Amino acid sequence: MNNIIKYLCRHHSLFLGGTLATIFLHTLALPVNSAPEPEVLENNPKAIVDEIWQIVNNEFVNPDFNRVNWQEKRRELLSQDYDSPKQAYKAIREALEDLSDPYTRFLPPNEFSVLTSQTVGEVSGIGVRLAIDKRTSEIYIVEAVKNSPAINAGLKRGDRLIRINGKPTALMSIEQAKEALAGELGTEVSLQLSRRNKGVFQVTLERAQIEIPAVTYNLQEDGSHRIGYIKLDEFSSHATEQMKLAIEDLGQQEVSGYVLDLRGNPGGLLFASVDIARLWLKKGEIVSTVDRRGGDRHFLANGTSLTDLPLVILVNEWSASASEILAGALKENGRATVVGTSTYGKGTVQSVHNLSDGSGLAVTIARYYPPSGTDINQKGISPNVYLELTMEQAVRLKNDPSLMGTNADPQYTRAVSILKGRTQPISAPATPKPVGLRWEELQETLKDPDPRWERMQETVN
Missing domain, CATH: 2.30.42.10 (PDZ domain)
Known part of the structure; x- marks a missing residue:
């Protein structure tokens, strides 16, 4: 695991997830306007407290720390005595909560280990x-x-x-x-x-x-139409190569169009979302990010797209972060029709740091925007075709995930109908209703002839 973390640190990998978006940094930058006192000793729980304070001080997206006196917060944290790392962790969590940012959070060693495994794939x-x-x-x-x-x-x-x-x-x-x-x-x-x-x-x-497979795909035949169905579960470091393989393999099977399923996808690596967008989009802007100092970075298509065949994207309210970047880029560039419900609505980027004791820290460092420049935070991406599953339909797909991407899946069948030209995309309603059943709450089950x-x-x- 340590080797994985070092690899990510060296490459400054950006990660966006349904609950956080990250950049791994190898070294800790010098503090900006940090308070020089009190003294912090190594191998003391206070050391990890101050390490976290310094990172937030350097990187948090809002320079006013959401109206928290961050200098005073350091003095308050280091004036306390901590008998154990557990006590220090509790104080850290309470201090981060004061920032009123749900995505800036502390991860104990076990949670950080899980996160890095998911990110690397x-x-x-x-x-x-x-x-x-x-x-x-x-x-x-x-x-x-x-x-x-x-x-x-x-x-x-x-x-x-x-x-x-x-x-x-x-x-x-x-x-x-x-x-x-x-x-x-x-x-x-x-x-x-x-x-x-x-x-x-x-x-x-x-x-x-x-x-870990991030992409699954298959060929679906509907009359004379051959549809390439691709399900992307997360934007891990291997997702781009797996997506490339799926597009090329289905293309060799002479599909007439693709359905890309991002429902329930919580996000992943930012660069993976950009690279995957480039597999579908020949030209145009994909996403831009703005940091606390106003730095504006734009990511563009680079002419490396693999196909120009029709594309429909499926989303729901648990399609988040990197999923929203991909769906927003392809929708706003006219490359894809988006079907489903409004997405999660997470428009911020976090950095995740490997701390000295094996724990981790996620800090919001930037905001991102689709090509239109619209702020999607807490709003999400609105689909071209708004189609909400009923409770019964959602439960049926939950109880038998093998039905997703088949004619028993109403959102998929609408996507196929669009690809076949039977319907035309329509604008989403101004205030779409939320999905009746949250996909995050739907635990996967399996189907087999054996009950x-x-x-x-x-x-x-």
């Missing part, structure tokens, strides 16, 4: 997707990731996981099983499994770096 493990039977609490493998130790060992969908390193999974939650499978690169994990028509068997696997799959909740390791 890689985890250390054996490469399996797990699900738990809600009725029996049995844990099953539902997928072995391509080029992973699990797939190389012949593990298959439906294999029941009995023990991990000798510990029975019957006593584990899905998260505990996931943690047990994770570990340092090159270390081994012993599994006892059961397979229908084979019985109980044992395998020992060596953990490897696993690339037990419908009782499963999915996770990835």
